[in-house]
Amino acid sequence: MESPASAPAVRLLESWPPARLLAPELVLVELLNAGWKAWRAGAISEEQFEGIAELAPRLFSELVPAAALLPAAQRWSRRLDHPAYDCLYLALAEARMGPLITQDQRLLSRLRRDPHAAGMAVDLTDL
Template identity: 40%
Template sequence: MNRLPSSIVADASVVAKWILEESDSERAKIVGIGRTLLAPEFLLVECANIFWKHERLGGLGAGRSVDALAIVQKAPFLWTSDADLVDDACRLSSDLKHPVYDCLYLALALRRRVPVVTADRRFAALAQKHGGMAEHLIALDSLA
């Protein structure tokens, strides 16, 4: 984890692991300790959807998705309005041929010159395909 800077963008695939017991949950929790956490507001919607899916499939107790979301809302994020990022995210999405909602995280990371930490292997793989992205997209499972 020591290769990470003091500020990072944490995407929903990492943040959800803070609450849900999944592979790499411990690693995801450590990533956030002692760092400035940046996120687009969309993180809340994406986490809410992840928690709802887990509740619906029985991985989270009935009615617990709201409690899980409250934990995320109380986390010490520095939020950026999606409206401030969406133009850049659309351009990135077009260039990378990757969904706009993921590109919101990347747009914020590029703007703030910090990496996105993600557990989404497909998203992290963009760094290998597109030059200059390696420092901005870091796979959670690549961190020691």
């Protein structure tokens, strides 16, 4: 399912030690939905789509329940005026004192404008 837009993510997954990748459990649903869209568009086979449910959880060393992140995600969502589901990832980065790695330019732009969010995120395309 690699495309020019996904190439930086593929490079990250191939080079980054899996023990260091954390995400909210929501990521599994997002990956499955992206796979469904790719399957519907004919970009991946039915077999590849079926493999996502098994492979996706193994990409991460830890999947954090969303409930633990909701208060901080709500705060960030309000502060940045940005969708709450994206802010779950930001809340996790904040809680674990690690960088949020994203290609979401809208979120990156909002974070750059917030003095309390300096250095919290890294643009995936810069890695």
